[in-house]
Amino acid sequence: MTAFAALAGPILAAYPALDPADLDFAPSPKLEVGDVALRTFVAAKKLKMAPPQFAAAVAKEVRFGPAVVSASPAGPYLNFRLNRSVFAREIVGGILREGPRYGSTGSGTGRKLLIEHTSINPNASPHVGRARNAMFGDSLTRLFRFEGFEADVHYYVNDIGRQIGLLVLHAENFDTMSFDEILDAYVAANTRAEQDPEFAKRGYDLLAKMEEGDPETAARFYKITEKCLQGQLAVLARLGISYDHFDRESKYLKHARLEVVLEALRAKEAVFTDEEERLVVDLGKLGWEREEGRFFVLMRANGSSLYGFRDLAYTMEKMSKGADVNLWVLGEDHKLYAEQLTLILKAAGQPAPEPIYYAHILLREGRMSTRQGKVVLLSDFLDEATARARQKVDEQCKDLPEAERGAIAEKVAISAVRFAILRVNSNKNVIFDWESSLSFAGDTGPYVQYSCARINSMLRKFGEIPGEPAADFVLDHDAEWQLLMALIELPKTIAASVAARNVAPIGQFALDAARQFTTFYHDCPVLTADSEARRRARIQLCAATLSAISNALGILGIDALERM
RNA sequence: GUACCCGUAGCUCAGCUGGAUAGAGCGCUUGGCUACGGACCAAGAGGUCGGGAGUUCGAAUCUCUCCGGGUACGCCA
Numbered sequence A: 001m002t003a004f005a006a007l008a009g010p011i012l013a014a015y016p017a018l019d020p021a022d023l024d025f026a027p028s029p030k031l032e033v034g035d036v037a038l039r040t041f042v043a044a045k046k047l048k049m050a051p052p053q054f055a056a057a058v059a060k061e062v063r064f065g066p067a068v069v070s071a072s073p074a075g076p077y078l079n080f081r082l083n084r085s086v087f088a089r090e091i092v093g094g095i096l097r098e099g100p101r102y103g104s105t106g107s108g109t110g111r112k113l114l115i116e117h118t119s120i121n122p123n124a125s126p127h128v129g130r131a132r133n134a135m136f137g138d139s140l141t142r143l144f145r146f147e148g149f150e151a152d153v154h155y156y157v158n159d160i161g162r163q164i165g166l167l168v169l170h171a172e173n174f175d176t177m178s179f180d181e182i183l184d185a186y187v188a189a190n191t192r193a194e195q196d197p198e199f200a201k202r203g204y205d206l207l208a209k210m211e212e213g214d215p216e217t218a219a220r221f222y223k224i225t226e227k228c229l230q231g232q233l234a235v236l237a238r239l240g241i242s243y244d245h246f247d248r249e250s251k252y253l254k255h256a257r258l259e260v261v262l263e264a265l266r267a268k269e270a271v272f273t274d275e276e277e278r279l280v281v282d283l284g285k286l287g288w289e290r291e292e293g294r295f296f297v298l299m300r301a302n303g304s305s306l307y308g309f310r311d312l313a314y315t316m317e318k319m320s321k322g323a324d325v326n327l328w329v330l331g332e333d334h335k336l337y338a339e340q341l342t343l344i345l346k347a348a349g350q351p352a353p354e355p356i357y358y359a360h361i362l363l364r365e366g367r368m369s370t371r372q373g374k375v376v377l378l379s380d381f382l383d384e385a386t387a388r389a390r391q392k393v394d395e396q397c398k399d400l401p402e403a404e405r406g407a408i409a410e411k412v413a414i415s416a417v418r419f420a421i422l423r424v425n426s427n428k429n430v431i432f433d434w435e436s437s438l439s440f441a442g443d444t445g446p447y448v449q450y451s452c453a454r455i456n457s458m459l460r461k462f463g464e465i466p467g468e469p470a471a472d473f474v475l476d477h478d479a480e481w482q483l484l485m486a487l488i489e490l491p492k493t494i495a496a497s498v499a500a501r502n503v504a505p506i507g508q509f510a511l512d513a514a515r516q517f518t519t520f521y522h523d524c525p526v527l528t529a530d531s532e533a534r535r536r537a538r539i540q541l542c543a544a545t546l547s548a549i550s551n552a553l554g555i556l557g558i559d560a561l562e563r564m
Numbered sequence B: 001g002u003a004c005c006c007g008u009a010g011c012u013c014a015g016c017u018g019g020a021u022a023g024a025g026c027g028c029u030u031g032g033c034u035a036c037g038g039a040c041c042a043a044g045a046g047g048u049c050g051g052g053a054g055u056u057c058g059a060a061u062c063u064c065u066c067c068g069g070g071u072a073c074g075c076c077a
Helices: A002-014 A041-046 A051-061 A084-101 A128-146 A162-170 A179-195 A197-212 A215-238 A256-267 A307-319 A332-347 A378-396 A402-422 A445-462 A478-487 A490-500 A504-523 A532-555
Strands: A024-027 A036-039 A068-074 A077-082 A112-116 A150-157 A245-248 A271-273 A279-282 A295-299 A325-331 A354-358 A361-363
Touching: A002 A024, A002 A036, A002 A051, A002 A084, A024 A041, A036 A041, A041 A051, A051 A068, A051 A077, A077 A084, A084 A478, A084 A532, A112 A128, A128 A150, A128 A325, A128 A354, A128 A361, A128 A378, A128 A402, A128 A490, A128 A532, A150 A307, A162 A179, A162 A197, A162 A215, A179 A197, A179 A215, A197 A215, A215 A378, A256 A271, A256 A307, A256 A332, A295 A307, A307 A325, A307 A332, A325 A332, A332 A354, A378 A402, A402 A445, A402 A504, A445 A504, A445 A532, A478 A504, A478 A532, A490 A504, A490 A532, A504 A532
Parallel strands: A112 A150, A112 A325, A150 A245, A325 A354
Antiparallel strands: A024 A036, A036 A077, A068 A077, A271 A279, A279 A295
């Protein structure tokens, strides 16, 4: 924790064997015992001392500067009581200087990220389960950009496949259909294929025709998938999600790159034609140790390719772009598939992207299924969220014009929806619940936004905020100190999130900071503080808080609002 | 059946590179509007951290095992 360099310095001077990283500073569990604590386990181990012995030795022998009031050992911990203002001045000044970059560790400077996410089948309006992929992928992108990465976001458009074929067959009049009606047509097409084998076979025939390059078929596929894609993108755009590249799967049929892979597989005798004339990879020959998932089919007997075969070509193309980090956001149902694909690529001497999995959003009744029409549509979810937000905004912001209230409601709705999903660790299933995911009170996005709106309100009233803490800077109240302790967690949180490719801790940070802020807000008058020095210091603390929180919210794709 | 993920207060979740009495929110019970915006704050009740065993000075956190939920397992994408 660089904020405590004044504590670390003298200790490092007294124990040259230690590195700064060995000194583990953290807020004391209670302010009664100290303002900040040193946990001595790591350092003591390095020095081959018992932690309590080390803590006592430091307390007794190391001489700290005048800003340190006392250092008292408590078992393996060393609790410091500080001249808070001195440290606070340092911290607030640092945050104000970094402003919109505060929290970034700059780990991506000069580096590139290529990320593929969402890649929904272009056949229906997206449901909230799919939205987890999109929001998660989008937030990861924002996280990496915040770290300085140059990011390219790819969306793989599965514009060819059995399901699209069936839809094309069934929805002959799709020119006149609305995007919403296509969902019904898609459900109907699948039901029909289940009941009518002849219809299902026509679907496969159509696919084969498509693959052979029949222009009329290709045009029909294009039209319907484009209409779906645009409809889906419109819904995703409401959540602030956008993409840089749309890669159509049909481009990767019989792609030249596939020969490279096939050759490598043949050389290892890992590819064969089975008794039903399918082209199959035996992953067992490549080091696959399990029986499940051992065989990977590339082509059907009629010569048409399967998704995985095309995906090999696509993945190689992505990897050829030379990004430093290649992420691939996938539902956990694709885990085995991604492992298979990775193994094949490795066997062919090709690099593979890094898969990032997330667990599904479930309904109380079980899994969502587009095919069975058992879904909560993202657009319905957003409509409901916006309606509820609008009601609240109308109550709260009577003085604002109509259009502005609408815009605010939309942002609050997005905040509620994104925050509810993103703050949960992605390896956990989420049971979708209308009430809790649309709540604006408690641990929610709108609560965090509200703290920002309050800060903005004070900033407007204050006028110009000095960019640097003054010489008479004073912050010593418990609530002020605890707020600062929350704010300095951001760089650590960001670093951990990048390492884990997990955005949830950032939501937790925003919540902690917002909660500490409201406590401070209730305990400490800012604009009417009892001295000018205090008034200035507090408004600067508010400005620093706004930076930290809005940077965190930005990564989650949520705007800090001026008013709400 | 096999592999992977998850199992922490009534509910939804943090905490998991082992470390000071396990933290929030919702709901419940109280109290706070002379509000720098009550989408708020303060206080209280509520937990065998799924069960068991092990490693350790120390385990919600690591290992094993059992139970429960999720996901997947050769012509869907």
